[in-house]
Amino acid sequence: MMSEQIHIIKRKMFDQGYKLTPQRAAIIRVLLDHSDIPISAEDIFMVFKGKLHKMGLATVYRTLELFCEMNIIHKVNVEAGMARYTMSNIQNDSYSHEQLICTACGRKKKVKVDWVKPLEKRIESELGFTITDYQLDIMGLFTTCSGKGCIKKKVSTPSRLSVPSL
Numbered sequence: 001m002m003s004e005q006i007h008i009i010k011r012k013m014f015d016q017g018y019k020l021t022p023q024r025a026a027i028i029r030v031l032l033d034h035s036d037i038p039i040s041a042e043d044i045f046m047v048f049k050g051k052l053h054k055m056g057l058a059t060v061y062r063t064l065e066l067f068c069e070m071n072i073i074h075k076v077n078v079e080a081g082m083a084r085y086t087m088s089n090i091q092n093d094s095y096s097h098e099q100l101i102c103t104a105c106g107r108k109k110k111v112k113v114d115w116v117k118p119l120e121k122r123i124e125s126e127l128g129f130t131i132t133d134y135q136l137d138i139m140g141l142f143t144t145c146s147g148k149g150c151i152k153k154k155v156s157t158p159s160r161l162s163v164p165s166l
């Protein structure tokens, strides 16, 4: 599954004149490894810090920016001013343009396209805007994650991150 996704990304980059360098591949693996949870550039940096495969924070930022431009990943703002990134679903059949993201545990849930259609229609007719693409990330908490006795796994804790095998 993961190697298949990496293969798709590699081809996608090649098509646009980029190479999937070992560093870029390593970052992709971290993102894929934690695809259930949006992670920040700092989180990714921490994964590589002090490890065999050292990577500068600037490199991580640059790479994430490039991946964003290529729609391999997209930015979600979990907390104000804190950018986190999550994999865009690159395989079209399971692509979700509209999803809920839990700010406590990072779980994602697809939203039915039918629910968003009326909004799409209104934007087109009332604002005179033809939508070509969109990504709707609705941040919040699932009921099971907002209860008092619930031990929240904070998204900002990078402890769940592990070093991918290269």
Ligand SMILES: [Zn+2]
Residues within 6 Å of the ligand: 102, 103, 104, 105, 106, 107, 141, 142, 144, 145
């Ligand atoms: Zn949750």
